Amino acid sequence: MRVCSTPLLRKFWYCVAPSADLTDRPLGTRVLDQPVALWRDTDGTARAVIDRCLHRTARLSLGTVHGGNIVCPYHGWTFNGHGQCVKVPQLVEHRPNPFGVEAYHCAERYGYVWVALEEPLFDIPAIAEFGQPGWRQVHEFHEVWNASPQRIIENAFDPAHISFVHKDSFGRDDPSIDPFRIDDTPDGFVFTNVVKVVNAEHMKAALAMNDDETTRDSSNRFHLPFSRVGRIVYPNGLVHILCTFLTPIDDTRTRFTQFVVRNDTEADVPADTVVAFDRQVTREDLGILESTDPDVPLDRSEGTEVHMMSDRPGVAMRRQLRALMQQHTPPESAAAT
Numbered sequence: 001m002r003v004c005s006t007p008l009l010r011k012f013w014y015c016v017a018p019s020a021d022l023t024d025r026p027l028g029t030r031v032l033d034q035p036v037a038l039w040r041d042t043d044g045t046a047r048a049v050i051d052r053c054l055h056r057t058a059r060l061s062l063g064t065v066h067g068g069n070i071v072c073p074y075h076g077w078t079f080n081g082h083g084q085c086v087k088v089p090q091l092v093e094h095r096p097n098p099f100g101v102e103a104y105h106c107a108e109r110y111g112y113v114w115v116a117l118e119e120p121l122f123d124i125p126a127i128a129e130f131g132q133p134g135w136r137q138v139h140e141f142h143e144v145w146n147a148s149p150q151r152i153i154e155n156a157f158d159p160a161h162i163s164f165v166h167k168d169s170f171g172r173d174d175p176s177i178d179p180f181r182i183d184d185t186p187d188g189f190v191f192t193n194v195v196k197v198v199n200a201e202h203m204k205a206a207l208a209m210n211d212d213e214t215t216r217d218s219s220n221r222f223h224l225p226f227s228r229v230g231r232i233v234y235p236n237g238l239v240h241i242l243c244t245f246l247t248p249i250d251d252t253r254t255r256f257t258q259f260v261v262r263n264d265t266e267a268d269v270p271a272d273t274v275v276a277f278d279r280q281v282t283r284e285d286l287g288i289l290e291s292t293d294p295d296v297p298l299d300r301s302e303g304t305e306v307h308m309m310s311d312r313p314g315v316a317m318r319r320q321l322r323a324l325m326q327q328h329t330p331p332e333s334a335a336a337t
């Protein structure tokens with residue numbers, strides 16, 4: 001599967017920018033190789049349209065915002081939040097016109113702007129603890145990785161890589177796999193396990209816990225297609241909810257957004273310390289994932305990869321995506337294939 005050749009993927013929410021980056025100027029981004037222009041209307045509501053003017057194709061995101069609408073930098077044609085062209089400055093007399101640019105679903109949650117290119121099949125993943133008293137959010141990364149989001153999300157649920165890729169951080173020198181279970185949900189599954197890990201120096205600081213080894217009692221939710229809300233409980237009562245949202249930019253690049261929600265305070269563990277440990281871990285993953293093939297076979301019959309038992313979460317992701325693709329394939333194209 002190459003993400004840009006998979007129309008189903010247009011039907012999901014993707015995290016595209018920190019809300020704080022969307023100010024009084026438009027912002028350009030890319031989702032599934034589609035250029036997207038973002039701006040705020042007069043209410044401050046985030047809006048998204050295709051980043052290509054229908055007059056002579058200039059990037060609308062290079063323009064300005066006027067009266068809540070986006071103004072093309074080339075000849076000033078102006079579009080509202082529904083994509084409708086509301087002004088052609090060269091026309092002496094303003095007439096309503098029937099043309100416009102494609103508009104996309106746009107929302108804000110968890111301090112980020114989200115876009116869906118088509119009617120989304122599911123809501124943005126819920127995080128029940130977010131914003132509740134006693135819980136805080138720590139923003140970690142919003143950056144571009146040269147890897148497929150399918151590879152990155154599978155890796156987030158791959159227990160077998162830890163003793164190899166993370167041997168310098170929290171991986172134990174023991175490749176055996178602790179038991180886990182997978183329970184399907186309407187938009188993915190929950191992966192649960194309890195694993196022993198090394199409590200490395202960075203991790204001791206991030207957990208405020210001095211033992212040399214510890215356990216992670218994990219309940220990691222996978223949300224189709226590329227999201228993880230991973231709830232890890234440590235023996236000292238700390239709950240570290242790792243929230244990872246992956247946005248396909250094109251076939252080989254992914255926007256990687258991660259924050260955590262925790263039941264401690266800045267005085268317990270400074271945010272910089274929380275980020276430093278997860279930074280080390282994600283850097284270890286990045287080095288490997290950028291070496292993998294972005295073309296991921298969704299079906300075993302495509303036959304280019306061999307699986308082992310610990311790949312079950314990744315295989316389940318591929319199965320669920322395949323099932324949704326079949327469900328949402330129009331009958332005429334299904335008949336043609």
Ligand code: FES
Pocket residue numbers: 053054055056057058072073074075076077
């Ligand atoms: S290209 Fe946008 S107004 Fe001409």
Ligand SMILES: [Fe+2]
Pocket residue numbers: 155156161162165166281285
């Ligand atoms: Fe990893």
